[in-house]
Amino acid sequence: MLNDKTHSVLIYHFTDPMMGLTYESEPFLRQLETHFGKRVRLQFVMGGLVRDVADFMIADDFKDGKEHAFIRYNARLAKIYESEQSISGMPIKMDRLNLFAENRRSSIPLNLAFKAVERIYPDKAEHFLYRLRYATIVEQRITTDESELTQIALDVGIDKAKFMQAYQSDATHNALQHDFALRAKLGIRALPAYLFCYGDKQRLQIGVLNFADFVQIIDHLSDGKISPQSPILDEDTLQNFIQKRPLVALTEIRHAFCLADNQTVTNWLDKIPNAWQWVGQDLIKSVA
Structure with missing residues (x-):
């Protein structure tokens, strides 16, 4: 394991x-x-x-x-x-x-x-x-x-x-x-839970984790060897990102590329032909 x-x-x-x-x-x-x-x-x-x-x-x-x-x-x-x-x-x-x-x-x-x-x-x-x-x-x-x-x-x-x-x-x-x-075996009594594995080290974390939590745990477990790198956002990168998914919400794109708000996401999507076919309409209505 x-x-x-x-x-x-x-x-x-x-x-x-x-x-x-x-x-x-x-x-x-x-x-x-x-x-x-x-x-x-x-x-x-x-x-x-x-x-x-x-x-x-x-x-x-x-x-x-x-x-x-x-x-x-x-x-x-x-x-x-x-x-x-x-x-x-x-x-x-x-x-x-x-x-x-x-x-x-x-x-x-x-x-x-x-x-x-x-x-x-x-x-x-x-x-x-x-x-x-x-x-x-x-x-x-x-x-x-x-x-x-x-x-x-x-x-x-x-x-x-x-x-x-x-x-x-x-x-x-x-x-x-x-x-x-x-x-x-791990004694997990509540969900969600995460088991982080790096080399021969493990850390079990129970409950919802946000991105900052993930970064902190990964940094500590890897002794600083693995750290995040901000992605470069351009039209090709965004198109590849949304085409990999059957559905995606505006808030997912916003977090993925650290964009200011959902309107900024919308502005980017408008630049890409047919981009909106991959974004769930129910999701748009709920989070736009």
Whole structure:
């Protein structure tokens, strides 16, 4: 597991595709990419946030009877999501959330879907994870349902039959259990969490990290050998950046290139032909 190379830092990011806290961290992850390049590598590890939603339900959810309990829980969860929008300004839309129900009690299907894509289309795995978060948190799709997961796989160009075969395979289930075992071995009790590895050194950090936190930890772990470098922004650089992503928010671009505000981002995008086709319209409306 340890990164035995001393020219880069490997970061294991323990999360769950349904997590608003990780979705709100996307701008900081974009900064890692543009300011550190290949000197920092990020690997996602599934943490299985909701094994059974009953673990998170409270007596008040049942005050109108069991048939209304999930409605009340989803409404309460929506408010939690909305409160997380202040972290970075990534848009969160929560007017009709219906993520959990009596027959959809867990976020494990989302974790399993990511591991399936990671196994068969590793080059699409990060894009799929982003699209899965976007579908859950912005589009409010019922991503705890397997049919919805299949459609999201199609959305990012993954063959339906191959996805379902991988999703149902023992190999994918074993890969997910490996992720869970790693979380247990490290004693991680809360998500998100990050395990930083540099040479034979490790540091485990629990909770949301902003870019300054990442820089401080990487600097300390590498004894100052790995430090950020401000990216040069031009039209080619920006075009390459947005073309790598199925969706991107203005605030992600702003953080990635340390721009003053979203209007500055808009001015840059206007210089690039067809640039707006890569920027999610819901994201634009929410953060512009």
